[in-house]
Amino acid sequence: MEKILVIYIDIDDDLGRIGIKTPVIGESEVSQAIRIAEEKIPTDSDLNTMIVAYNIFKKMRNEGQNVEITFISGSEGSSLESQLQFSKKLDDVIKKVNPSKAIVVYDSPEDAKAIPIIQSRLPIAGIERVLVEQYRGVEETYVLLGRYIKRALSEPRFSRIFLGVPGIILFILGLFSLLNLTAYAGPIIMMVIATALIIRGLGIDDLIESWWENSTIMVIVSIIALISLIAGIVNGYFAFINLKTYNALTEFQVLLSILPYVVFASVVLFGGKAVNKIIAKDIKVWHDIFKIFSTVIIYYIIVVVAKNLEQNSTEVGLQTIYSLSITTLVLISVYILMNIIEKYKFNSTSAPS
Incomplete structure (x- = not known):
């Protein structure tokens, strides 16, 4: 008989915050976890979802199906870290239970990120999303609002937006007021808010966090x-506002004022x-x-070309073109030679002895 595994997804590790270490496997461990959740988070939607998953398990077992x-x-860290932790724990569960199919139970869009991970390992026979009805009374609304505010302040992935961005805005307002630059x-x-939206929308913060874990040097x-x-950019701006005339040469000088910083970067x-x-x-x-x-x-060649343009010397300009051509040929030749040496060395070291 096919063995079906009922999986409750908790991608942001709400269970870990109340002392439940996952993966929790089997009826006895699951019952114990539900009892702990009833004491610690009796009004949380996670408890309702856990109970729904448990009821699905009991119903299928009573029908005579082979079910676990x-x-x-996952974890309280970034979205990527949570998915990696979930993936690792799922592999451990599959080794112990050896199921042939899965039924997935979850309650939030964040938890839904784990569904493709499960699908990559097991065929999914069913998906149950639990939507908990909320009362509309004023008191219940305040309780619900307070819960979300607490979550926004305590969980790192939310606090970066709800605390970090307003903090930066207040700091800018205070600093510019002291400097009389409120205009x-x-x-x-607006640029700070736009940057925060771009970073969060494209998941750049998760990418940087992953990058930091893999290569601290590159982040620094x-x-x-x-x-x-x-x-x-700031230096180029000041160079531009100090221009007395506007033509191709002066605009080129503005670019030259930015260029050293670009080269350094x-x-x-x-x-x-x-x-x-290395x-x-x-x-x-x-x-x-x-x-x-x-x-x-x-960079050196561009600087020389700029000086020649300022001198407006045809002879020096021809010398610059000659130097530029020779330098380009040398760079291309060196690159081709190094590629040949690299391929030769790689083939010689990878060849069977």
């Missing part, structure tokens, strides 16, 4: 590079990648070292 039940949680506060605040150099780019990023590859003993580290040298050389 489990409660599986600029509005646009800056990325922050340095971002600061450098912001400084470059690029060199820092390539350097961070090179350090990572630590990992990756032979392809030369790619990033080559990019650093190329960036510096190209």
Whole structure:
């Protein structure tokens, strides 16, 4: 007979906060978990969902089906971390229970992120989403509102938005008031809010958190590079407002005022990648070292070209074009040569002895 596993999903680890360690497997452990939840979170929707999952399990068992039940949680960390933890625990449950199908029970859109994880391991025979009806009375509304506010203040993934962004806005208002720059506060605040929406909407914060866990060096150099780019934009802005005439040459000078910061940001990023590859003993580290040298050389050439344009010298301009052509050919030649050496070394080391 097919063995069906009833899975209650708790992706944000609400059970862990009340002392229930998952995965919880089997009727006795599940009953104990429900009793703890009745004491600790009697009005929470998670308790209702746990009971629904348990009732589905008992009904199927009474019908003579081969069925087992489990409660599986993720973690309180980022969305990606929660899914990774859930995936690991699900694998442990599957090894112990050895089911052939699954019935999924959940109550929130956040929990629904675990469904594709389950589907990648087991055929899903059914999905039950539990929607708990809420009373509309004033008192119940305040209780519900208080619960959500507490969640927004205590859970990291919510507090970053509900506390972090308003905190930054208040800090900007206070700082600009002290500097008598309140006229600029509005646009800056709009940019902060837009940045927060972009970061949260595209999941950039989860990506950065995952990146930090895998490569702390890259996160540090990325922050340095971002600061450098912001400084470059500010420097370019001041160079632009100080222009007395507007033509192609003066606009080129504005770009030159930004360029050193862009070059520094690029060199820092390539350097961070090179350090990572050196630590990992990756032979392809030369790619990033080559990019650093190329960036510096190209920057030097652009600066020379700018000086020649200011002098308006045809002779010097021809020398610059000649130098630029030679440099480009040398860089391309070196890159091709290093690729050949890398492929030769890789083939020689990977060939069977």
